[in-house]
Amino acid sequence: MSEPLLSVRDLKTQFFTEDGTVRAVDGISFDVHEGEIVGLVGESGAGKSVATSSILRLVDSPGEIVGGEIKFKGETIFGLEEDGGGELRPRDEMLTEEEMRKRIRGREIAIIFQDPMESLNPVFTVGGQLREFIEINRDLGTDEAKGEAIDILREVGIPAPESRYDEYPHQFSGGMRQRVLIAMALACQPDLIIADEPTTALDVTVEGEILEMVKDLQEKYDTSFIWVTHDMSVVAEICDRVNVMYLGEIIEQAEVDDLFYDTKHPYTSALLDSMPRPDETVDELRPIKGVMPEAIDPPSGCRFHSPCPEAREVCREVHPEPREMSGDAEGTHTAACVKHDAFDIGYDTSPPIDTEATGGFSAGFTETGGEAE
Amino acid sequence: MTKVGPPESDPEALLQVRNLKKHFDNESGLLAGVQLDDEFPYVSRSTSDVRAVDGVDFDIKEGETLGLVGESGCGKSTLARTVLRLLEPTEGSVYFQGKDLASLSGEPLRRMRKNMQMIFQDPQSSLDPRMKVGPIVEEPMKAHGMLDEEGREARAKELLEKVGLDPQHYNRYPHAFSGGQRQRVNLARALSVNPDFIVCDEPVSALDVSIQAQVLNTMEELQEEFDLTYLFIAHDLSVIRHISDRVAVMYLGNIVELADKEELFENPQHPYTQALLDAIPVPDPRSGGRTALLSGDVPSPIDPPSGCRFRTRCPKVIQPEEYDMSDGAWRNLVEFQRAVERRAFEETDPDVLRSRYFQDAVPSGDAGTLLDEALGHIERDKFEDAERILVERFADQSVCATARPAYEIESEIGDGRHYSACHLRRDEAVATAVDEATVGGAARPGTEAPEADD
Ligand SMILES: Nc1ncnc2c1ncn2[C@@H]1O[C@H](COP(=O)(O)OP(=O)(O)O)[C@@H](O)[C@H]1O
Ligand code: SF4
Ligand code: SF4
Ligand SMILES: [Mg+2]
Numbered sequence: 001m002s003e004p005l006l007s008v009r010d011l012k013t014q015f016f017t018e019d020g021t022v023r024a025v026d027g028i029s030f031d032v033h034e035g036e037i038v039g040l041v042g043e044s045g046a047g048k049s050v051a052t053s054s055i056l057r058l059v060d061s062p063g064e065i066v067g068g069e070i071k072f073k074g075e076t077i078f079g080l081e082e083d084g085g086g087e088l089r090p091r092d093e094m095l096t097e098e099e100m101r102k103r104i105r106g107r108e109i110a111i112i113f114q115d116p117m118e119s120l121n122p123v124f125t126v127g128g129q130l131r132e133f134i135e136i137n138r139d140l141g142t143d144e145a146k147g148e149a150i151d152i153l154r155e156v157g158i159p160a161p162e163s164r165y166d167e168y169p170h171q172f173s174g175g176m177r178q179r180v181l182i183a184m185a186l187a188c189q190p191d192l193i194i195a196d197e198p199t200t201a202l203d204v205t206v207e208g209e210i211l212e213m214v215k216d217l218q219e220k221y222d223t224s225f226i227w228v229t230h231d232m233s234v235v236a237e238i239c240d241r242v243n244v245m246y247l248g249e250i251i252e253q254a255e256v257d258d259l260f261y262d263t264k265h266p267y268t269s270a271l272l273d274s275m276p277r278p279d280e281t282v283d284e285l286r287p288i289k290g291v292m293p294e295a296i297d298p299p300s301g302c303r304f305h306s307p308c309p310e311a312r313e314v315c316r317e318v319h320p321e322p323r324e325m326s327g328d329a330e331g332t333h334t335a336a337c338v339k340h341d342a343f344d345i346g347y348d349t350s351p352p353i354d355t356e357a358t359g360g361f362s363a364g365f366t367e368t369g370g371e372a373e
Numbered sequence: 374m375t376k377v378g379p380p381e382s383d384p385e386a387l388l389q390v391r392n393l394k395k396h397f398d399n400e401s402g403l404l405a406g407v408q409l410d411d412e413f414p415y416v417s418r419s420t421s422d423v424r425a426v427d428g429v430d431f432d433i434k435e436g437e438t439l440g441l442v443g444e445s446g447c448g449k450s451t452l453a454r455t456v457l458r459l460l461e462p463t464e465g466s467v468y469f470q471g472k473d474l475a476s477l478s479g480e481p482l483r484r485m486r487k488n489m490q491m492i493f494q495d496p497q498s499s500l501d502p503r504m505k506v507g508p509i510v511e512e513p514m515k516a517h518g519m520l521d522e523e524g525r526e527a528r529a530k531e532l533l534e535k536v537g538l539d540p541q542h543y544n545r546y547p548h549a550f551s552g553g554q555r556q557r558v559n560l561a562r563a564l565s566v567n568p569d570f571i572v573c574d575e576p577v578s579a580l581d582v583s584i585q586a587q588v589l590n591t592m593e594e595l596q597e598e599f600d601l602t603y604l605f606i607a608h609d610l611s612v613i614r615h616i617s618d619r620v621a622v623m624y625l626g627n628i629v630e631l632a633d634k635e636e637l638f639e640n641p642q643h644p645y646t647q648a649l650l651d652a653i654p655v656p657d658p659r660s661g662g663r664t665a666l667l668s669g670d671v672p673s674p675i676d677p678p679s680g681c682r683f684r685t686r687c688p689k690v691i692q693p694e695e696y697d698m699s700d701g702a703w704r705n706l707v708e709f710q711r712a713v714e715r716r717a718f719e720e721t722d723p724d725v726l727r728s729r730y731f732q733d734a735v736p737s738g739d740a741g742t743l744l745d746e747a748l749g750h751i752e753r754d755k756f757e758d759a760e761r762i763l764v765e766r767f768a769d770q771s772v773c774a775t776a777r778p779a780y781e782i783e784s785e786i787g788d789g790r791h792y793s794a795c796h797l798r799r800d801e802a803v804a805t806a807v808d809e810a811t812v813g814g815a816a817r818p819g820t821e822a823p824e825a826d827d
Binding site for chain 2 (some may be wrong): 159173204230233256
């Protein structure tokens with residue numbers, strides 16, 4: 001495979017709070033290649049949003065990227081090195097804040113959030129905001145930028161774009177606002193668009209239209225995407241490759257078909273099994289037992305051992321790093337679960353542990369309470 | 374005097390809703406709270422009503438779960454609140470256990486209310502953050518003078534356990550619980566006064582899928598144990614398919630289809646239901662994705678389309694009788710008309726437009742002449758004139774625009790009744806209540822409206 005467009009290695013982002021250090025992203029690695037839609041999937045609190053804001057270096061205090069490396073088109077977005085005294089400091093080639101702001105964010109890497117109202121100013125017209133954005137970022141004159149803005153609005157399927165141009169964000173439906181944001185993201189023809197649950201708040205009909213549109217645009221412009229979602233159906237529909245996150249870690253990584261048809265990690269299986277299906281009546285849902293623990297004090301060993309139906313003693317002791325499952329060196333399917341031969345640490349002979357998964361009706365309940373949202 | 378039952382009263386029905394309407398005037402309704410002053414001149418005032426719920430009929434049988442599904446903004450929550458009389462209906466009636474709720478007041482109404490509880494979507498904001506979980510669960514019992522203090526505490530603890538929480542957490546505050554756990558607290562509170570009927574408004578929509586499944590399972594177990602009847606609202610068809618016995622599909626203030634669950638999912642007979650089903654993503658990368666998608670946005674409930682409300686987006690809208698186009702030509706014409714309305718293109722050259730929209734089939738005869746006229750307007754950049762011809766001479770002439778559909782058809786799966794508000798069903802209907810004089814969209818079905826339910 002060619003050089004990846006974006007490569008993330010052992011990224012760690014933490015929040016230093018009164019209650020302790022939240023290990024929101026705890027050593028994740030993944031690549032995005034040119035023209036690829038890469039999924040980042042997991043339940044709320046898994047660390048998906050922190051991961052994406054880290055890529056843009058938009059993590060606010062009390063949060064901080066504490067380790068790892070992020071490379072984009074050969075440039076270093078984030079990287080540390082040891083100084084003479086053993087302390088870590090940013091590498092010289094790491095992009096400055098100004099370079100990030102002027103060159104990377106919005107221009108080369110665009111981001112789309114779940115709530116479009118966060119990104120649109122309610123007191124200015126939609127067209128005006130888009131035009132200004134284009135003017136600033138593409139050095140076009142006002143009239144030219146306006147023409148471009150209307151074209152882009154039409155391209156993302158806004159009806160009657162000339163007259164809609166002068167309307168305010170609240171006059172647009174949720175789906176149309178999200179289209180406008182996609183229009184804005186596309187306006188600078190970035191190489192990478194990060195979409196953080198952009199269709200989660202929308203109806204399936206609208207979501208379907210938007211995903212269709214994204215697929216078309218992606219083909220036309222060959223833009224790469226990181227698509228953040230908790231919805232396996234969306235993953236199935238749009239992604240080429242998928243990273244499944246649980247409690248700050250990527251626990252499985254595969255091409256989309258392999259993820260669904262050759263699932264390697266019990267958490268991924270559990271996620272798939274817990275969904276009601278639209279295309280068949282499922283009599284009994286098999287929920288994942290318990291809730292995801294806190295990222296402040298993650299469980300020992302495999303972080304999923306407590307709800308895992310296949311957990312054994314060794315899972316409590318050994319913390320599995322993702323390993324290649326297919327046996328070939330290309331690394332197309334990795335999973336962090338010791339039950340696989342790739343680990344060979346005595347899973348087969350280890351006794352099963354009594355987990356929440358074998359518990360009764362009231363297992364829905366955590367001692368710690370509180371769920372990251 | 375308490376009126377007993379609607380005319381076609383069904384002894385099995387716990388709840389009967391007849392021609393229920395809830396209109397908001399614009400100021401107290403959707404836009405209430407929006408600032409209107411010179412600095413923010415972009416909110417246009419209008420005096421016309423928002424027809425949030427506009428003539429809805431259905432029954433719910435004792436012990437069943439009726440699923441209510443539809444896109445956001447279609448009126449589901451307003452319907453739920455109006456059924457419970459948390460909102461005063463504009464018109465129509467709700468009979469609960471045979472009694473007309475409108476005829477009740479004072480103590481009898483209070484007693485009736487105790488039997489009807491509600492659970493909301495957002496488990497976060499529906500729990501008072503300053504109250505501990507125990508007292509939250511006890512609150513409705515207190516309001517209805519149930520048990521003494523000790524009895525209430527014992528019952529609250531018992532209920533916490535029933536909904537899958539630790540009774541020890543009686544003294545915890547809501548913030549110490551996860552979203553799924555908070556929704557369980559809501560369940561315990563609703564159950565505390567021993568209701569027969571619970572309206573659940575998107576109770577699992579805000580929860581992660583894995584947590585959704587836990588809560589849905591618990592709700593089913595509780596239904597069994599306490600003989601509960603649910604009106605279960607969701608926009609997620611997968612959830613609806615899992616939990617419901619029968620399903621009602623709502624669009625723009627109307628119920629467009631109602632049938633037993635299997636019948637509705639396997640044999641949908643309304644283009645909107647079909648479109649919704651086609652739009653659901655399947656968690657399977659080999660499924661080939663969603664099929665035909667709906668285009669366009671839901672129209673405003675202030676001035677909804679006449680006749681069938683779905684006609685502005687319906688892929689199957691019926692050709693007006695006065696023309697004799699091939700089906701292909703008619704479909705092309707509809708697509709072209711919608712593209713003109715949306716100003717989806719800038720092209721004005723008639724030949725280019727013809728080859729873009731009418732490649733495989735062109736209307737001939739009268740329809741062809743009108744199309745030529747419309748294309749002529751576009752060539753002169755007069756999009757409004759073209760739009761007027763296409764809308765007035767075609768779209769508005771369809772039976773879909775001139776009559777509001779209401780048909781009952783035979784079920785293919787099971788023997789439940791099947792209601793479909795679509796004129797495509799007119800030939801196979803076993804009962805109809807089509808009102809021809811409905812232009813304007815305001816009229817309701819005739820008095821012999823078929824009951825899609827029993
Ligand atoms: N500003 C913050 N302060 C403290 N903890 C945070 C902050 N933002 C996120 N976190 C924590 O980081 C973890 C991952 O959160 P997030 O990336 O938002 O998850 P996701 O996007 O997968 O739902 C959670 O435990 C969350 O509570
Ligand atoms: S390592 Fe053990 S606990 Fe973790 S997912 Fe695999 S089997 Fe389950
Ligand atoms: S009545 Fe006409 S517009 Fe309405 S759903 Fe049926 S075919 Fe479509
Ligand atoms: Mg997030």
